[in-house]
Amino acid sequence: MLEKTYDPAEIEPRLYESWEESGAFKAGRNKDGEPFTIVIPPPNVTGSLHMGHALNNTLQDILCRFERMRGRDVLWQPGTDHAGIATQMVVERQLAQSGQNTGRRELGREEFVRRVWAWKEVSGGTITRQLRRLGASCDWSRERFTMDEGLSAAVRRVFVTLYRQGLLYKDKRLVNWDPHFLTAISDLEVESREVKGQMWHIRYPVEGGDESIVVATTRPETMLGDTGVAVHPDDERYTHLVGKHVILPLTGRRIPIVADSYSDPEKGTGAVKITPAHDFNDFEVGKRNNLEQISVLDIHARIIDADFIPKAYRGLDRFEARKRIVEDLEAQGFLVEVKDHVLMQPFGDRSGVVIEPMLTDQWYVDAITLAKPAIEAVRKGDTVFVPKNWDKTYFEWMNNIQPWCVSRQLWWGHQIPAWYGPDGHVFVEETEEEASTAAAAHYGAETALTRDEDVLDTWFSSALWPFSTLGWPEQTETLKRHYKTDVLVTGFDIIFFWVARMMMMGLHFMDEVPFHTVYIHALVRDEKGQKMSKSKGNVIDPLDLIEKFGADALRFTLAAMAAQGRDIKLSTQRVEGYRNFATKLWNAARFAEMNECRVPPDFAPASATHTINRWILGEAERVTAATVEALEAYRFNEAAGGVYQFVWGTFCDWYLELIKPLLNGEDETLKAETRATTAHVLDRILVLLHPFMPFITEELWHKMAEGAGIARASDLVLAPWPVVDAALADADADAEVRWVIDLVTEVRALRAEANVPAGAKLDLVLVGADATVRDRAERHQDLIGRLARLAGIGFADTAPKGSVQIVVAGTTAALALGDVIDLTAERKRLEKEIAKADQELAKIDGKLANPAFVAKAPPEVIEEQQERREATAKARAKLSDALARLVASL
Template sequence: AKVVAKLKADGIDKQSLSRGEFLKHAWEWKEKHGGIILDQLKKLGASCDWDRTAFTMDKNLYDSVIKVFVDLYDKGLIYKGHRMVNWDPSALTAVSDEEVIYKEQNAKLYYLRYYLENSKEYLVIATTRPETILADTAVCVNPNDERFKHLHGKKVLVPLINRVIPVITDEYVDMEFGTGCLKITPAHDINDYTIGQKFGLEVIDILTPDGKLNEKAQLLIGEDRFAARKKIMPMLEEAGNVEKIEDYVNKVGYSERTEVAIEPRLSEQWFMKMDELAKPALDVVMNDKVSFHPAKFKNTYRHWMENVRDWCISRQLWWGQRIPAWYLPDGKLVVALNETEALEKARKINAAISLSDLKQDEDVLDTWFSSWLWPISVFNGILEPENDDVKYYYPTNDLITAPEIMFFWVARMIMAGLDYRNEIPFSNVYFTGIVRDKQGRKMSKSLGNSPDPIELMKKFGADGVRVGMMFSSPAGNDLLYDDSLCEQGRNFANKIWNAFRLVKGWEVDDKLPQPVYASLSIEWFGHRMRQVAGQIDEHFKEFRLSDALMSVYKLIWDDFCSWYLEFIKPAYGQPIDAKTYSETISLLDQLMRMLHPFMPFLTEEIWQMLAPRSDKESIMLAEMPRDFSADEKLIDQFDIVREAIMAIRSYRTDKKIAMKEPLDVFFAPVQSGATLERYSPVIAKLANLNSFTRLSEKPEKAFTMLVRTEELVFPVTENVDVEGEREKLQKELEYTNGFLISVRKKLANEKFVNGAPAQVIESERKKEQDALSRIAVLEKSLSELS
């Protein structure tokens, strides 16, 4: 379709070209645009072996397709038949069921009168396609419909052309739908064709391949089908055949290739039997030998495989693998790998046949007929089943694809793998979502809502685009695209780069001892990083890529940049000790490895500058962190440390005490905790405290704040509004008491306690204890301010 559009833009009619001339243009287009697509993938950071690119029209892959066709034909799985197909009147080719996209549209429902032969009585039939009445060969009613029993065996006249057609009966007709009468047009509706075959009705095809009315229509010859629809209605009204017209919403099938309305059409095509191949391909998915991510797509897959129909594999095109069938002058055919073999087979039928007597089928194979062999043919496993490459690479682990080609490609690759190698082609299938615009529309060039990926990369950087898209695209869920997503990705890249520059900009002093606050911070972050590495590993195993990205994002942005660097960085203009610097570089190395799958360019750049590297070293080859041993208790203790720092900062803000003004703060464990004491050097540094020590004797007046099970005590200074503080504490006490009452009411409710999950009840009990602790601290603070 793209090549035809290019020719049209250049003022060239495809019909004016020979097959060879057209293929020359097609190869030129492929060489130009195939390279563009690969270049875009490279710029986006796709990690591929670019020296091993392959194309389904490459010789080995082409020959593989031909060999499989011949093999399946010899097995009786491929046949040629005259059947109803989906016809694309623009591309002039058959298309498969999966290539038909159904769209809702506003239409009209025309109620037309069909007069009985030699009578003024008539039947009313509803149709959305009045132009096809010219191809009607019967009217059908349900045999159980009392309204029409007197008409069984009668005949009616087709409006305008007065063709005499029978009234037949079949339970296929829904008595409740429309008028209960159905026009039967075997040439232009697949269900009508089935009924027509059952009753031996004549098949009258009134349309040309490009959708115009032909001589068999008798009227409006040469008119396009849609123009004929408009023009036939005034003719029907004038003839007295219109009962009424209603607005109607229906679904119409469109060709995915050309976006033109599909026409059901009787045509001689090549088909492939699917039942025999579908059963084992269904089993391996339903028993999770091939796992779908997300698993919800298993039901969609099962429904399709249980209702699979024979695959129409021929296309009336020139670009593709030409069907390897040759016709003898008497119409018989042979299927062969090449002309030489075809001639040998033909001479077994007629010894006098010469090569010039044979004519190869003009059609090509559906593009998916080559793609379904890809996991095998790309390693030449069809032509050479025992070669080293296919034995090493087949089967692969994971397939990343879109759900809309689950049947085009995924199902058929599984079939091919089981049939040709007796083994599944992959173990996991990860389904991405569809990228949509802010209005929820699928992105397409025709709508003009699809951004140029190169322009996005110029604006936000390749890493920014990658991260922006992955932030909001959990497996199988559609993504509503907005530039702000990529902007978020770019901001993350800038954050990382600035953190790297900060670290590399520090002056290092080999003689300085490592401060206690630094060693404590390094210990904490090491455990936190290993904890997140374990989470990411689990996310990857379950194909939760967005969750994996979010985990490393929070680790770097929040834990590393916002906290760790603040914990360990030296005072302005001062050097950092060598041990802290070295350990920070080591942590950065590990962080870059964890982030690399998401941001390959930035991480490679930073990783190369963290330490001297040889030309052959790359972060792509570096191992991901595999140590997941994390001290959960220590990590939780550091969360308390951070909460304490934020509480002190909040106190400063509330009391309008500048950050540069040192404070004296005390801590007193409410229960038996000693977290604040252990990490006092870290808290004192980041909260800018003169002292942060265990309380031995309460000041005469003081404010207290509870951080988990630890109490912070702030001596009251002269400039503090004691009365105002007392009012604040009183309001908070009243609120907390009210909250406690509501929690206790819930816990006193037997229905809640007996019906709620254990973890929910436990959560409510924890709320009760926290509220009691908070009330105790507030009452104590009020007492101390009195």
């Protein structure tokens, strides 16, 4: 016997363990099945589960469980990401907090990396444990880590291959430099924010004469590295100065005035200072005009110690230097004016400090070349985005892609497989031995090499994830069988970081797209629509919700809210509501159990005879088909909503109520059929709900069988998904039950509006009922009586005196209210109903009277309108009859 209440906290962990032990999630278990493959977006190894993960993995799990039941050989490939900068940050912070005053540099690279690994060992299990708690049916036996042996080998192979193909190279260019972490970062890791600053107008004297030119800048301190002044070629104010030189204040350096269309005559003074080594635009201007590139900042963004820089500024922090330089310019009369100015300033997304464009040697991937096939693949539809619109975002980025800076001056990550000889010659090889061999060949003798200190951008290894996790560069069976994968489920925030790069790498190395579908889901926000963040303190921890309401409730909530194209504003109330849904299901199962419902081995739904049973069997097929259709289209919310409505609104609210008289009746054959049907439909519900609510459904799957003394062929997780049997739909049964439901609903509404005490049983008379109605009423009078609280159902040609009338499907039903009738209320009700019908009629008549409508609308629409008009008119006539009679009796 099922416990009175459902306790997810007890059930969920136990069931997960048993699934994992039985190998239910293992790929290859079902060798005959067509493969279905999803690679998990690898969470940071030292992270913990947040709401975005919960959504992301719930959706993947729904698909995996659905396809597994449908007979596919499912591989949900799990794993974690080493998350270079993020993880290094955490460990550095720990070092700082340990109070031992040892930073990573004091520790040394080897020891520091050892400590990061140690931290990974300690905390690395957290997120995978939490994914299990959520119910994620990953094949954990295949769990990977971006820095494990195999994946590291893949990284080296890709690096070396791209290098040899000329698609990866070392270059001295401006990069986004993070002066806090002392590393280069990619464009994507830079956040531009609007900042209130100033615009300084500085006068640069023109060489040989009294003239001067005023430049406007937001970064006066970089003037130490100015190597030119640019004016627009068409700007007549300055034409005569082009080709001349200015003498840079404070340093006295002599720099040229050049014409370049980069300067905007409308902005500032129309003249700009050019600092090629510290500004991306200036870098380009400098290249076009052959200007020198002079770096004036060190890696900490302090003014360097160099001869050409006045002593007073050497070693100053950039902001301090700005202050001093502005003061000095003012003192010496070079500062013309200072204006408040709002500018876009780049910040490191992790460090939060102002990013400095710096001229450094870095490794770059030729993304422009790699992007071409990746763009084409989406254009051709080899990979489709769902919702479709996201392909625009993808194209936008890919069409404007820049060389990808992949080197990082960090310690935690894949060290770049490049070695340098004494003369700086570079050897790019997969191993140190190969590099040594190459060096020996190059120099004609054994030569000591030093390895490149840098590591690769974390996303470099993530980009290989769909094939590296399957065994590449080895040509494994798994790789052959499961690449390309099926669908990638992810948030839009990493389309650039990850999706685009997987597309490029997948196409380049596997010659095939990594997935046929990219399902982009929403962002989970708090109930006010704010992005959840630690600093705002509005983070809802999915594990708290799981603890409180169960993983099933959280999963169902996320699925039900995962409508395409809109963010999810999560409220606890909603989760609570779906917890109640789980309880409802539990209680429905208890009811079935109490009534000894079970599916006999030879049960054939098609042979069911009773209308109620035939009706629910047809409905069950319909909801099954709808669920499949919705899931195949990634409409999670529709799938969830449809099943919810069926379980609560159809099965519990009506079917279970309708069969109570049958189960308590005398007809044993009918009872047996009804029990079988109930159990059959309940089983169906468990199957349909399993992808969404795996725990409670699995529990009931077993508990119901136990109670009935039957054995299940398998756990629900591996049970076969039903093939829809459309032949079970029975239009007559549908119409009949619909009629019963309408009648009961109408009578209930009437009772409530007429303030009939809940306990009072009334007589119902069907007026002028035809054979069909009479037949239906007689057949179902017990249950109609029960649900509508009737003493009995009779038939008559006219409504009994003093009765109140309603119209159900064209037939007048009279309720003898006797003393309990509230005549005024009843009159009001009838008038309201009539008014509603009149409004409706006016609307339809308006349409039908319109010749254009009759001429142009499709025949079926016209017919439908005519039918509606007739039905409404009939009902209105009966209502007004009833009203007339009522008024007469007053």
